[in-house]
Amino acid sequence: MRQSLKRIVESARFNTFITILIIFNALLVGLETYPEIRQTYGNWLLVVDLIILAFFALEIIAKLIAYRTAFFKNGWNNFDFIIVVGSLILYNSPYISVLRIFRVLRVLRTVSTIPSLRRVVTALFMAIPTITSVILLMSIIFYVYAVIGTFFYADIEPEFFGDLGLSLITLFQVFTLESWASGIFRPVFSQEPWSWLYFISFIVVSTFLMINLIVGEIVNNAQKISDEIDKETAELEGIKEDTSEIDDLRKEVGELKSMVQTLVDRK
CATH class of the missing domain: 1.20.120.350 (Voltage-gated potassium channels. Chain C)
Structure with a gap:
C-alpha cells in the first residue's frame, strides 16, 4: 500500500x-x-x-x-x-x-x-548570506550619505534633509528612482550646482552596483542548482544505460541456456 x-x-x-x-x-x-x-x-x-x-x-x-x-x-x-x-x-x-x-x-x-518555481526560491534562499552582507554595506552607504546630505542640504531643503531620519527616507526615495529628479534633486540643484555629484554618486553606488550584486548572486545560485540537476539527470541516464546493458546480458545468457538445453535434449 x-x-x-x-x-x-x-x-x-x-x-x-x-x-x-x-x-x-x-x-x-x-x-x-x-x-x-x-x-x-x-x-x-x-x-x-x-x-x-x-x-x-x-x-x-x-x-x-x-x-x-x-x-x-x-x-x-x-x-x-x-x-x-x-x-x-x-x-x-x-x-x-x-x-x-x-x-x-x-x-x-x-x-x-512547480519545479521551476522551487528552483528560483531555493536560489533566493541560498543567496540570503550574501544579500545580508550587501544590505549591511548598503546601510553603511545610506548612513554616510544621509549624514552628508543633512550637513549640506538641511538649510536648502529642510523637508527632505532636515535631520538624519528625513535624509534616510529621502535617500530611500532616490534609491527607488521614484520622482527623485523633479521632486528632490532639481530644487536642491537650483541652489547648489555641485549637488549633482552627491545624487549621481549615490544612485550609481546604491542602485546600480548593489542591486546588480544581489541579482548576480541569485543568478549564480540558480545556475548551480541547474548544474546539479543536470548532473543528477546524467547520472540517472547512466544508470538506465547500465540497466539496459544488464538486461541485454540476461537475454543472451537465457538464449545460451536454451541452446545448451536443446543440445542436451538431442544427446
Whole structure:
C-alpha cells in the first residue's frame, strides 16, 4: 500500500492535478473579493472551497502514509502541511480574517508543486548570506550619505534633509528612482550646482552596483542548482544505460541456456 501511494503521489498526473486545484483555489479567492459575486454565489464558493480543502487534506494524508517520518524532512512538505492543517483548524474557529489569510496562502503552494518555481526560491534562499552582507554595506552607504546630505542640504531643503531620519527616507526615495529628479534633486540643484555629484554618486553606488550584486548572486545560485540537476539527470541516464546493458546480458545468457538445453535434449 505504501509503495502504491508513493507511486501515485510522485506521478506527474497527480502533481498536475494538485497544481490545477491550487490555481483553481486561487481564482476562487480572487472572485470572493467582488461583493456582488460573494453575495450571489457565497454558499457555492464555500462548498467548492471545502471540497478543494478536502483534496488537499487527502494529499497530505497520502504523503504521510507513503513517506511516514521522512515526509517532514522536506521543507516544502512542512510548508504544505502547515497551510493545510492551519486551514482545517481555522474552519471551526471564529478567526475569519486569519482563515482568509490561510486560504490566500494556499496559492503559495504553487511554489512547491512547480519545479521551476522551487528552483528560483531555493536560489533566493541560498543567496540570503550574501544579500545580508550587501544590505549591511548598503546601510553603511545610506548612513554616510544621509549624514552628508543633512550637513549640506538641511538649510536648502529642510523637508527632505532636515535631520538624519528625513535624509534616510529621502535617500530611500532616490534609491527607488521614484520622482527623485523633479521632486528632490532639481530644487536642491537650483541652489547648489555641485549637488549633482552627491545624487549621481549615490544612485550609481546604491542602485546600480548593489542591486546588480544581489541579482548576480541569485543568478549564480540558480545556475548551480541547474548544474546539479543536470548532473543528477546524467547520472540517472547512466544508470538506465547500465540497466539496459544488464538486461541485454540476461537475454543472451537465457538464449545460451536454451541452446545448451536443446543440445542436451538431442544427446
